[in-house]
Amino acid sequence: MQPSRRHAILAAALFGLAGQARSHGDKAHAKKAGPVVKEQMDWGIAGDAKAAKRTIEVRMLDSMRFDPDRIDVRLGETVRFVHRNAGKVMHEFVIGTREENAKHAELMKKFPDMEHDEPYMAHVPPGKTGEIVWTFNRAGRFEFACLIAGHYEAGMVGTINVNPS
Known part of the structure; x- marks a missing residue:
């Protein structure tokens, strides 16, 4: 896999170059204007909203859980995830491999x-x-997680199973 923007940002943080960053605290991250960059990841690629045939709602809870915490999709399927934060603190939903999410959480x-x-x-x-x-567009077992400090360690993680059609 080629280095991604995610790796570049993480590397910058490691070298102390992320001094101008905003907190994960209670501030929302502003979405960038313009088209989404479609970079192939081990767990898939950004989808086109028009191609999404299914919407899955995921609730984020202050008990450090997701509901549901297991999702099954078909290989090649484009899914619209709607995340509802039912809690009183900021949460996030990050799709990745177990290894990538664990590194990012650290x-x-x-x-x-x-x-x-x-x-x-x-x-x-x-x-x-x-x-x-x-x-x-890749078969396998992947994770979704809240990587805000302490949330992942408290068990705020779920599984996505991508099954061949």
């Missing part, structure tokens, strides 16, 4: 003010909703 503990905005991430303030449209 970095978030060290650099909680790191700002990032990728098409496989939704940062959702309390009482609000967020959305991701994702195409699952």
Whole structure:
């Protein structure tokens, strides 16, 4: 896999270059204007909203859980995820591999003010909703997680199973 923008941002944080970053705290991350960058990841690629035939609502809870915490999709399926933060603290929904999410969660503990905005991430303030449209073009078992410091470690993680058609 080629280095992604995510890796570049994480590397910048490691070298202390992310000093101008905003906090994950209670601030929402502003979505960038313009088209979504479609970069192939191990867990899929940003999807086209017009191609989404199914919408899956995922509730984010202050009990550090997602509801549902297991999602099954078909290989090649484009899904619209609607994230509802039913809690009183900021939560996020990040799709990735277990390894990528674990590394990112560790970095978030060290650099909680790191700002990032990728098409496989939704940062959702309390009482609000967020959305991701994702195409699952790789079969396998992937994760979705809240990587805000302490949330991942508390068990705020779920599974996405991408099954061949």
